[in-house]
Amino acid sequence: MVYDISKLLQKKKKSIIELWIKNQLSEAGLREDLISNEEIRQQSEELVDSLVNNLTQENITEVNSPDFDDVKDILSGISITRARQGFSPRETGAFIFGLKNALLELLQQEIKDDKESLYEATIKINRLLDSFSIVTFETFIKGREEVIIRQTDEITEISTPVIRVWDGILALPIIGTLDSARTQVVMENLLQEIVETGSSIAILDISGVPAVDSLIAQHLIKTVSATRLMGAECIISGIRPEIAQTIVHLGIDLSNIITKSTLASALKFSFQSLKLEVKRIPVKTAQ
Amino acid sequence: MERIPILKMGQVLLVTIQIDLYDRLALSLESDLVQMVKKTSAKGVLIDISAVSIVDSFLGRIFGNIASMCKILDAETVVVGMQPAVAITLIELGLPLTGVHTALDVEKGMILLNSNIETDVDTTDDLNEDDNYAF
Structure with a gap:
């Protein structure tokens, strides 16, 4: 039996979000000072929504497919705001890897009896989420660089008053x-x-x-x-x-x-x- | 051919450069100005370069040359109204224009020139008086 991962995920959207948020909240380095639980929930729901809606059986292996542009946009947005808010790279990484763990956990629960399909699905999800992680890191670093450039400009401005x-x-x-x-x-x-x-x-x-x-x-x-x-x-x-x-x-x-x-x-x-x-x-x- | 007007104001020659100088124009300005200093026996030359936005090493050298030539003909040169970008360029080119007096604008340049000319007159007067005492 071939599992349709996208259908499966769509069906289980609610539990993915719950799992992911639980993962994030149980994370030791949760920055309650920088971000509220509601915000985490909102960001997570938005991302999972977009991911599940755009994922199909065909494009799951094509990480560069334009179908995922939306997901990447949302990810970049979250990543850049986190960079500006002062999150560390580890915390931002934990955010996106938390989603991967949640997805893999769910797959494990759902595809218990068929080892081969589970393996295949895991590989596919892994590849997809890894490419999303790269996007996250790229934008995170870009966000931090923007902060650095702005600060450099400010220092040069401040340091030469006439x-x-x-x-x-x-x-x-x-x-x-x-x-x-x-x-x-x-x-x-x-x-x-x-x-x-x-x-x-x-x-x-x-x-x-x-x-x-x-x-x-x-x-x-x-x-x-x-x-x-x-x-x-x-x-x-x-x-x-x-x-x-x-x-x-x-x-x-x-x-x-x-x-x-x-x-x-x-x-x-x-x-x-x-x-x-x-x-x-x-x-x-x-x- | 274009020419840059040289105006005589009392003992001072006033040159206002309203356009960006090119090499040939700068050379003709140099010769015209030296001729004019000789003809009018001016005591000072005031060059307003507030409208000049581009200089190169050649023009920088011309300004220096004009100052040295006028100095030989017993006239002080004041360059006024230099743009910040022009000043930075000249410094970067290694042309600090050491024999040239400078002022912020024409008004201040005139005050500077007049005070220089007056002190010149004073010193000659003093010398004459000394001469009188000597005799």
């Missing part, structure tokens, strides 16, 4: 190491801001740069030269004694760049060159 400290004075605190890509972003942001605000002095504060090597110094010099070409003056401030030592030992020539030890002294210098004065207001003593 601050307007005074009318005509910009400050740019650099935190972390300067590589070529970051120098490019720093330079572009700074020059753009100079154009927009019409500032004539830019202060580049490097107190947050852990170490300066010849490459970083080169990047700094480039930024200063570009600022000069725009018609603004660039001051490098926040040079720590260790950095001054390294710069001299490396033989880097910063003699044609204005350098100040602190942001405060750079600001003072800027006030002087803009012919501004900061005064203390005399306090009137009570009579």
Whole structure:
């Protein structure tokens, strides 16, 4: 007797869902903090529905059949949301493998007496579910990569703020190491801001740069030269004694760049060159 | 052939480049400008490149050359309004335009030029006075 697996599964849809959900809930790593039982039930029902409805006796061996596009779409959706919610790969894997276990368990119950058919059906279901697992992993990793790319973008955005400290004075605190890509972003942001605000002095504060090597110094010099070409003056401030030592030992020539030890002294210098004065207001003593 | 107009404003020559320069135009600008500096004995040259969006190493060198030539003819050169992209390109090409003064816009460039010219006049005056004392 040849069993029609698709018919069998359609008939037993309810018990597949129950079995699968039971598997998921009994899983040790169930993340109740990330997903509620209702959501698990809803996702599981949707997936099983779609799988059972699209499965036929013919396409069960053709994992790339367009009939399964729906199933794969649903799987990708679930996988991507799980990646964004912060599920681990193991947990996401357990989700899809739970379905496989549920299906195999059911087949075992239903096709008890015919070992050969059971074996055949098991192989078919295994192949099908394995290909679904691959889709799940692919989309899971894609989802995580999207998260990483977004975070990288955010970090580059956050790490290069251009601050307007005074009318005509910009400050740019650099935190972390300067590589070529970051120098490019720093330079572009700074020059753009100079154009927009019409500032004539830019202060580049490097107190947050852990170490300066010849490459970083080169990047700094480039930024200063570009600022000069725009018609603004660039001051490098926040040079720590260790950095001054390294710069001299490396033989880097910063003699044609204005350098100040602190942001405060750079600001003072800027006030002087803009012919501004900061005064203390005399306090009137009570009579 | 196209020409870039050179305007005389007192002691200063004003050049505003409204189009993207190509090599031949840049060369003719160079020779015209040097001729004009000689003819008007201008004390300063102000080049506005705010509309120039593309530069290559050749144009970068031309700007440097113009500045050096004018310097020999006793005129200061100020390049104003450089676009950020242009500035980055010139730096990446290794052309920091060291003999050239720069300013953000024409107004600031004029202030810079005028202050330079005035200090020049002052120093010559001082020299003359010194000479008078000497005699």
